[in-house]
Amino acid sequence: MSISKLSDLADPVKTPRIVFKIGSSLLVEKSGDLRNVWLNSLAGEISEARKRGQEVIVVSSGAVALGAARLGLEKGGRGSLADKQAAAAVGQIALSGLWAQLLSQYGLVAAQLLLTLEDLEYRRRYLNASATIGRLLKAGTVPIVNENDSIATNELRFGDNDRLAARVAQAGQAQAIALFSDVDGLFDRDPKHPDANLLERIKGVTEDHHQMASGASSSGVGTGGMSSKLLAVEIAERAGISLAILNGLEDQPFRNAIESDTGTLFLPRRHDTARKAWLGGRQRxxxxxxxxxxxxxxxxxxxxxxxxxxxxxxxxxxxxxxxxxxxxxxxxxxxxxxxxxxxxxxxxxxxxxxxxxxxxxxxxxxxxxxxxxxxxx
CATH class of the missing domain: 2.30.130.10 (PUA domain)
Structure with missing residues (x-):
């Protein structure tokens, strides 16, 4: 049974394993304060998914933003590579503690997994990461994954967590990815334009879709935009993984998107073998x-x-x-x-x-x- 509509992402038969990708702008305000009410509602949604029989992997940004606020660094900690690495080192402790606290309220155990680009580019290390994710899920934990920005350099990094989420979905053998954004999905033009139309179902990203996307993150906190999300889609769609871009601004964003049937669902255009999917997702x-x-x-x-x-x-x-x-x-x-x-x-x-x-x-x-x-x- 394959995924064909947004509601299938909440179906444990069609989607027994799903990746939730959370961007910095949804987790942290521009002031550096946490969006605590929103985070609590999302933790509740993860608990609901687990009760339905779904396993959830979370790809969470936010370490650099949190660390920069605590260290008082300018430009959100992105003024230099050294600032970013220092912010990530401080922020990652806060981020992992945050998720552990949020999930423990629902009787769930959080597990931290920090990855670099090379962990998923080299086949043996990729298989090791895959085995670790599988074991953590079997043990009943919720893996919280982030790029290891404290050691990653500009030359050897994903650059955004959208593509990391797609690669983690591959390694974690997930059927779907929910990318939470600050818009409802992919529009045929700037969403602020009065004639903009939301594209609800897409099978196969084309150059026209890339032209519709903006490369900027509207929050000023994150690193990704719609362009990076389409690059993630291209990785996912070759691996047989469905990907949805959903509005994450409101509380309980997953339920809201499913119940209102609002978002853009990208359907796989082929199902490569595991090795070919890994080859197709390589970036360097x-x-x-x-x-x-x-x-x-x-x-x-x-x-x-x-x-x-x-x-x-x-x-x-x-x-x-x-x-x-x-x-x-x-x-x-x-x-x-x-x-x-x-x-x-x-x-x-x-x-x-x-x-x-x-x-x-x-x-x-x-x-x-x-x-x-x-x-x-």
Whole structure:
């Protein structure tokens, strides 16, 4: 049974496991004060979901905002990387204690899990994170997940918790994600425009949808906007996970959205295998391969990436590392694990398999990126 409408997110049969993503602007006021009444109502909703038979994973922002308020840091703790890391170190203690207190009122145990980008980019570490989430849920806890901003650098971080939520949903084998925002969902234009229309159901994010999105966070507290949410959708929809953008400003936001049937529900457009879903969700590429039109078409049709179709090599990568694959117009069409170091790809690009052995000095592999290690985006 698959999810087809918002109310299915509250159905323990169709959605036995769900991720709630809470942004900083919903958890903390601009003044740095907590939205205590709202938080208590959300904790109650998590308890209600558990009573229905659903397991809940919470991806919670707020550590930097809380820590900045306690340290008196300017710009919400985002004035520099050092400020942000210091704010996160202080705020994370407050955030974990907050969730533990909120959930304990309902007899629930909170568990803290801090992740970095690399924890979900490297396969072994990803599987370890997945196993930990599974064990915590089996033990009856509510995992509270956040990016480990106290050690993450600008180069090695998610950048927003929307994409983290999508990756956590993958690792946690959830069926759905509820992204709580400060608007009702995705509109076909600026929500403030009088003729703006809410898009209720979407199957497959397109470039038109990205054009509708704004990259700014209206609160001034968080780091994400509608654009980051659509990037999270693209990760989720390839992994067979439904994602809903819901208005989180009012108390009991999940119940309000379900009962009023208000929000944007993104339905999966395919169900990749677990490994391919992980590959498709990877964000840090080590290089880029530019391919010609014929090769791009072959990839879309399910083929492997052959050297003959490569026209340009960018970046510095080694065998087994992830690379992006772009067409001649510069659009990213796929990504996967490369079978050669950069130097060898440069030697054989544009050449047939018969020519490659002489160029390499050894028998060539079947493909530069095999279709089993490649995901079309």
């Amino acid at each position: 590429m080590r290089g880029t391969l530019i391919v010609d039109t014929g090769c791009a078409g072959a990839l879309v049709d399910g083929g492997s990436l052959l050297a003959a179709g490569i026209t340009e090599v960018q970046g510095n990568f080694q065998r087994g590392q992830p690379v992006a694959i772009k067409n001649e117009e510069g659009k990213k069409i796929a990504q996967g694990m490369v079978e050669y170091d950069r130097e060898d790809v440069e030697k054989i690009m544009g050449h047939t398999s018969e020519e490659q052995e002489e160029l390499l000095g050894y028998s060539p592999r079947s493909a530069v990126v095999h279709r089993d290690q490649l995901v079309v985006l």
